[in-house]
Amino acid sequence: MKNSNIVQYMRQAFNLAKKGINKTGLNPLVGALIVKNGKIIGEGFHNKFGGDHAEIVAIKDAEKKKYNVKGSLLFVTLEPCCHENKKTPPCTDKIINKGFRKVYFGSYDPNPLVNKRGIEKLKKHGIKVEMVNLKNSLTEINKGFETVIQHKRPRITLKICSSLDGKIFSRIKTSRDVGDEKQQLDANNLRKLHDAILIGINTLREDNPLLTFRGKGSKDFIQPRPIILDSHLRSPIDSNIFKIGNKPIIFTENIKSSIKEKKLKKIGAEIILLNSITPKKIINHLYKLKLQRILIEGGGKVFSSFIEQNLWDEIIFYYVKTIYGKESISMTDYLDKVVDISSQYKSEVKKIGNSFRVKITK
Numbered sequence: 001m002k003n004s005n006i007v008q009y010m011r012q013a014f015n016l017a018k019k020g021i022n023k024t025g026l027n028p029l030v031g032a033l034i035v036k037n038g039k040i041i042g043e044g045f046h047n048k049f050g051g052d053h054a055e056i057v058a059i060k061d062a063e064k065k066k067y068n069v070k071g072s073l074l075f076v077t078l079e080p081c082c083h084e085n086k087k088t089p090p091c092t093d094k095i096i097n098k099g100f101r102k103v104y105f106g107s108y109d110p111n112p113l114v115n116k117r118g119i120e121k122l123k124k125h126g127i128k129v130e131m132v133n134l135k136n137s138l139t140e141i142n143k144g145f146e147t148v149i150q151h152k153r154p155r156i157t158l159k160i161c162s163s164l165d166g167k168i169f170s171r172i173k174t175s176r177d178v179g180d181e182k183q184q185l186d187a188n189n190l191r192k193l194h195d196a197i198l199i200g201i202n203t204l205r206e207d208n209p210l211l212t213f214r215g216k217g218s219k220d221f222i223q224p225r226p227i228i229l230d231s232h233l234r235s236p237i238d239s240n241i242f243k244i245g246n247k248p249i250i251f252t253e254n255i256k257s258s259i260k261e262k263k264l265k266k267i268g269a270e271i272i273l274l275n276s277i278t279p280k281k282i283i284n285h286l287y288k289l290k291l292q293r294i295l296i297e298g299g300g301k302v303f304s305s306f307i308e309q310n311l312w313d314e315i316i317f318y319y320v321k322t323i324y325g326k327e328s329i330s331m332t333d334y335l336d337k338v339v340d341i342s343s344q345y346k347s348e349v350k351k352i353g354n355s356f357r358v359k360i361t362k
Contacts, residue, residue: 001073009033009040010104010132013075016045017054017138022195022222025049025290028078028109028145029138032058036072041065049290055080055091059098070099077106077138082118092121102128107139110146141193144293147313153287154294157314159190160303160331161355167324168300168331182353183318189215190316191224194295196249196286198227200302201234210240211297225249225291229277229302233260235269242267249289251277279311304334317358 010033017031024046032054034042042065044057052060055076062069080091080103095103103122108115108131119129147155161179162168179187191197191213203209211226212218226241226248233252241248242264249270255261261271274281286294296306306312346361 006075006104006130006132007134009035009073009075010077010106010134011136012040012043013077014106014134014136014138016043017077018045018141020045020047021141021192022224023047023049026145026148026287026292028142030054030076030078032077033075034058034062034067034069034072035075036067036069041067041072042069053081053091054078056094059094071101074100074103075105075132076103078142079105079107079109079114079116080118080122081109081111081114082121083111083113090118092118095122096125096127100127102130104130104132106132106134106136110149112149141293143313144195148287148292153283154195154292155314156283156294156296156306156312157190157194157316158296158303158306158312159187159316159318160297161187161318161320162331163320163322163324163328165323165325166330166332167328169329170324171327171329179318179320180354183320183355183357185215186352186357187316187318188213190295192221194224194293195291196225196227196294198229198282198294198296198298198302200298201228201230201232202301203297203299204228204230204235204239204241208236208240209297210244212244224295227251227282227286227294229282229298231277233264233271235264237263237267242269249286251282251285253277279306279309283311300329300331301334304332307332307339308335308337310339313362315360317360318352319356319358321354321356 013031013033017029020029027046027049031045033040042058042062044054044061046054059069080095082090082092122129144155197211212223213221223246225246228235228250230250231253233255235250245268247268247270251272251274253274272285341360348359350357
């Protein structure tokens with residue numbers, strides 16, 4: 001097969017995988033394509049935690065169309081699984097039993113129960129394998145799965161926009177938006193890569209945000225779940241986040257009004273009571289809820305708490321070419337210590353509109 005065709009089929013598999021965004025829980029996004037005699041006979045993607053994996057969906061799709069997959073080529077974005085420690089049987093067994101001729105895969109599975117073992121098992125049973133290592137956005141999205149495997153918690157991205165002097169709000173500036181239109185568009189696109197967006201109660205009450213992705217393809221997109229840190233259950237019932245029907249999560253410490261709690265639950269909110277709202281306890285609960293990519297857009301207090309606890313995987317700063325001065329609020333007004341960012345972390349600076357985006361990745 002020509003290399004150009006191999007690349008084309010693998011890119012199609014990557015596009016299939018993206019259909020599973022915000023549907024797979026703690027599992028990775030995976031797409032699969034079956035090709036026989038130069039024709040695509042089956043395709044699939046992983047779209048439900050605990051459901052069939054992409055390879056199995058593609059096989060069922062081909063057989064539903066009355067095709068025999070024996071001797072076919074399988075294109076799959078992630079190494080097929082080979083372990084029994086899950087709800088679904090190993091995909092390698094199915095691939096072997098169905099008699100596939102060759103498997104093209106995009107990357108190895110970071111899960112130590114699978115990593116390279118799935119490929120070795122296929123080789124032992126006479127199935128040819130080949131890695132097709134393409135640069136693609138799926139790699140970025142599936143970093144959440146890597147964090148889940150390595151740290152048993154969701155991947156955490158902190159995002160904040162400030163003036164050049166580190167201020168996130170000016171008491172005298174007429175516009176309350178710090179960034180310009182291009183910066184806001186870039187920041188909004190981050191939401192497409194995350195399962196949930198977390199803010200504090202002050203941001204909810206003052207800005208009343210939607211917390212939705214509003215770019216191209218947003219109509220068919222499963223929006224990230226809103227998460228509110230609200231220790232005294234002060235979330236307004238008429239907030240925009242309750243109008244979307246996307247099961248917002250509210251972390252609280254003191255439920256003084258059972259009537260308020262009932263009202264919030266009635267409009268779809270999930271109330272989680274903690275004895276204290278700390279970053280670690282929050283993230284532990286979000287892991288139990290099978291959320292693997294969290295974007296934190298909260299104000300200075302929320303931002304500082306995660307920085308102080310060193311509970312983050314990526315920080316994105318947007319610096320606007322403005323200086324707010326003393327009549328303003330700093331992003332670190334609530335930070336009680338000096339934090340050194342390791343020089344070993346990857347740093348990237350890019351100009352976005354009238355802003356500079358600084359991304360630091362562990």
